[in-house]
């Protein structure tokens with residue numbers, strides 16, 4: 507589904523991603539871990555095609571198409587989607603209206619998802635206006651459920667969310683990436699940034715990657731990588747990767 511080759515990315519006048527190779531096959535969901543400031547958000551935004559992230563070397567292939575030079579909206583049209591960490595407030599645009607547009611003529615299904623995400627009472631509110639941190643996350647996941655991207659990227663979906671809503675969001679994300687389906691029927695893929703690994707209580711990630719200083723230092727079983735980080739810190743991962 508996604509193949510990244512020797513990706514270098516510059517943002518704010520400096521190189522933040524220094525040559526990343528990554529492959530996520532159809533039907534797989536991977537997690538991305540790493541210390542603060544290591545480049546995780548930059549990597550996700552570069553894959554999605556945010557305009558201020560400049561690819562200086564390497565390429566991004568999505569379903570075999572080279573999307574490296576494509577603008578964000580064209581990548582979205584190809585089937586890529588992303589949960590925004592701090593989406594803008596849009597006065598005058600009701601969440602319900604946005605879902606109508608996103609659903610492409612099937613608003614009933616969108617309202618059903620709104621019910622599932624406990625967002626029915628938010629449909630008449632301006633997008634993100636005074637939404638709490640947890641409500642913004644639920645609203646973002648709701649929009650992704652309505653859009654149904656083939657490949658979804660989520661930046662710390664569990665951060666700042668209370669325990670009950672982590673369960674709600676976790677189950678919805680599992681559904682988004684086809685983890686509620688039998689392994690042979692999974693067609694969607696995902697890439698999820700996590701510090702805590704809580705999201706893995708709701709979906710079994712197929713692989714994990716540890717990013718440090720703009721480079722992927724370790725690939726492998728996500729729970730094993732998380733355990734090493736928890737018990738021995740990031741430095742052990744970095745030292746180990748040098749061997």
Ligand SMILES: Nc1ncnc2c1ncn2[C@@H]1O[C@H](COP(=O)(O)OP(=O)(O)OP(=O)(O)O)[C@@H](O)[C@H]1O
Pocket residue numbers: 517518519522540541542543544545546547548549
């Ligand atoms: N627009 C920008 N201008 C200048 N520097 C930037 C910009 N965006 C990101 N950076 C820098 O790039 C580095 C990587 O940032 P990024 O947000 O990708 O890290 P992260 O791994 O997602 O961190 P965290 O775990 O704290 O969310 C940081 O040093 C950050 O300050």
